[in-house]
Amino acid sequence: MNDSPAVEAEGLTHRYGSVGVLDGVDLTLHRGEVLALLGPNGAGKTTTVRILSTLLEPTGGRARVAGFDVVREARRVREVISVTGQSAAVDDKLTGRENLVTMARLAHLPRAEVRARVDELLDAFDLASAAGRRVGTYSGGMRRRLDLAAGLVARPRVLFLDEPSTGLDPRARQDLWDVVRDVVAQGTSLLLTTQYLEEADQLADRVAVLDGGRVVADGTPAALKARVGEAAVELDLATADDAARVGSALGLVPGPGVGEPGATTALRVPTDGTLAHVRDVLDRVDATGVVPRGWSVVSPTLDDVYLALTGHPTEHPTEQEDAA
Amino acid sequence: MTTLATAPRARTAAASSARPGAHLAADVWTMVRRCVLLVSRDVDSLVMGVALPVMLMVVFVYVFGGAIQAGLDGTTYLNYVTPGIVLLCAGFGAANTALAVQQDVAGGIVDRFRSMPVTAWTLLVGHVVASVVKNLVTTGVVVGVAYLMGFRPDATLAEWLGAVGIIVLWVVAITWAATFVGVVVRSVDAASAATFVMLFVPYVSSAFVPPQTMPALLRGFAEHQPVTPVIETIRGLLTGTELGTSPVLAVVWCVGIATVFAVLAGVVFGRRRHRAG
Structure with a gap:
């Protein structure tokens, strides 16, 4: 026992x-x-x-x-x-x-x-x-x-x-x-x-x-x-043109994934999150001569997990579960 | 914060016994102690529990008393009415117990008790014993005030003990009824409404006026409801009125009410875990 x-x-x-x-x-x-x-x-x-x-x-x-x-x-x-x-x-x-x-x-x-x-x-x-x-x-x-x-x-x-x-x-x-x-x-x-x-x-x-x-x-x-996805480097680019140039340099198609659906000025580059890989991605972006408006490394939160698994976002935290 | 020695460890042989009865006496004592502490901290109801009967006594003796006195022979209205006020006081105490039980059941603490190796109904016993203790105190104050107003019982020590005994029995009986109410109802309002009966029933008995003065229908109820034999027993023991079969009836009523409601409360309380919560 x-x-x-x-x-x-x-x-x-x-x-x-x-x-x-x-x-x-x-x-x-x-x-x-x-x-x-x-x-x-x-x-x-x-x-x-x-x-x-x-x-x-x-x-x-x-x-x-x-x-x-x-x-x-x-x-x-x-x-x-x-x-x-x-x-x-x-x-x-x-x-x-x-x-x-x-x-x-x-x-x-x-x-x-x-x-x-x-x-x-x-x-x-x-x-x-x-x-x-x-x-x-x-x-x-x-x-x-x-x-x-x-x-x-x-x-x-x-x-x-x-x-x-x-x-x-x-x-x-x-x-x-x-x-x-x-x-x-x-x-x-x-x-x-x-x-x-x-x-x-x-x-x-x-x-x-x-x-x-x-x-x-x-x-x-x-x-x-x-299960929901890996970490990614997200790039926010000024124009669709810029996005296309960076995208082809990285072998990616600009598109949804960042910002609003259908956005063509954003890129999401999958990464394992290591310093070496992130640096490599940024170096390749730099080599194109395009300057992104912004960039960040994002990893999925449990919120993403929750949404993906249950199909609805988490509840407002002040509500009480009422099983009665 | 300092570190905490919470390491789960084997308990002593006594503590790990799964026999339900092993700690019954200790559990009852702990519950009684808790309930008595809670009652003693509820100053509002204690003050109310004493003030209400005292005010009623003043009203009955000095406001209605003169008129009622005319219909009484041989005794003063103060001597007549004091036992009734004592029972009214007990009814008020029982109503508070119903609220206390309802609050325990509605709050989270009952769930904690139930998730511990404690026999659940010991909590109910705790409330009933606390109610008896509280009522002995408030009854003492009421009788003291009555004495100051001129209440002069001619009871021997044995008669006093008998009167106190029957008061305790009555308190136990109506407190079990109140405990049942507290276990069953879902809200404080419902508990208040249900216990209103306990505060009202003494009026239609021999507590304040002799039932002979009432219309036939009420008189029939007054003469056969449990408050009347209890009142007549206390009155007989303290002021020497005719006892007759009242003591026997009083004891039978009290034991009957206590048993029925204790069993009902225990059953309903035990069954709650099958329900939603």
């Missing part, structure tokens, strides 16, 4: 009444790995997390967490996981410390350890100075850190974070990412859902793109980007 993957899901389906939300989700989270579940609103991200964290029973399919079946061995699963959802699971009327002590006791930490563990978490999450204040007075970032800390009192082996940075300002998001990296570095396996491509890029070893209740792509961020 110790060699089991952190999460193994096969053909998970879920229906709310007559509406299918999950349509056969297959997922594997290896031990010590960070997997980002990326998808638009209603793709089934939250539903997947709720099933894996035993909060919801799947309509069909099977899932095991740390080797335990999420339906038949839910209690065993609960002993090794922690889930931090979209709505904060902390009590506003209690202080930060009281919240953590409550969670530590419910996690059945030995009594003698509770205090030390709570102090340790308050320090690590930069909440020590606010420990005696009611959570109602905390900022959004502090509250999210406390929420995460509350989920970590029992040292979970598998951590689920459902849209951890939704609603946080950039500074608070960076702080949260630092904490999450720290937790992962200690060996915790992490499955997070996000609508922020940057978040997946920053934190995840692997990305699974969820769309319409299915995983439509699964791979490292780099591999997914490679």
Whole structure:
């Protein structure tokens, strides 16, 4: 059982009444790995997390967490996981410390350890100075850190974070990412859902793109980007004439690919992105005597991946996924 | 931020036990502690929980009391009405519990509890026990104010204990009913509306006026609803009125209501994980 993957899901389906939300989700989270579940609103991200964290029973399919079946061995699963959802699971009327002590006791930490563990978490999450204040007075970032800390009192082996940075300002998001990296570095396996491509890029070893209740792509961020296209040197030329001259020197046809569709003043030169190759391309442009208006090296973003895979752009980040 | 020792590690044998009952007592205690803390921080409802019954007592005794007194023989209206005010106070406390349970269920914290190796209904027990503790405090204040106004019970220590016991039983019963409401309803507004019944039912009982003075239909309801035997029991124990079968009826009602709603609340609460969320 110790060699089991952190999460193994096969053909998970879920229906709310007559509406299918999950349509056969297959997922594997290896031990010590960070997997980002990326998808638009209603793709089934939250539903997947709720099933894996035993909060919801799947309509069909099977899932095991740390080797335990999420339906038949839910209690065993609960002993090794922690889930931090979209709505904060902390009590506003209690202080930060009281919240953590409550969670530590419910996690059945030995009594003698509770205090030390709570102090340790308050320090690590930069909440020590606010420990005696009611959570109602905390900022959004502090509250999210406390929420995460509350989920970590029992040292979970598998951590689920459902849209951890939704609603946080950039500074608070960076702080949260630092904490999450720290937790992962200690060996915790992490499955997070996000609508922020940057978040997946920053934190995840692997990305699974969820769309319409299915995983439509699964791979490292780099591999997914490679599926969409390689890096390119983009040249913006003053006239169609210039573009034709440079194009023939490089063996390329000017055309769409840069700027507006049908543009004839732009060139897209595929590159492996190495310094040598980019220099070679630029030297050959230089040799034609044409001076481009501008140029840049572009590499595909996860946004491109997302658009290519799902056919629609990413959602506005402030919208909440609502699976209810 | 300093580094964090989060390294997953084997738990102690006790902590990794998958037996559901292994930590039941400790879980209940933790939940009770949490709910009592939450209640003690909710100063608004505590003040309201005391102020409302006190104001009602002033209104009933000094505004209506003179007129009602005429229909009573042998006792002062203050002595007559105090037990009713105490129950009204308990109804108000139960309504707040319904709101607290609804907020827990609607918020994210229940999901956290459910994703931990904790038996879910211990949370409900926590709310009920916190409600009893709160009601004992507010009841104490109400009785104290009544004493200042001239309430003079002639009860022995045993009778006092009996009265407190029946009040606790009643609080447990209506708090379980309120907890059921909190688990079932989807919004704070619905919880408020549903618990309005708890605040209203005592009026159509022997709490404020003897049911004999009511029209036949209301009188039938007043004499056979659970508040009346509970009131008559407290009244009998504290002020020496006729007890009759009231204590037996009161206990049967309280235990019945508590059992039915505790089971219903537990079942509905346990079933929620199959639903959308």
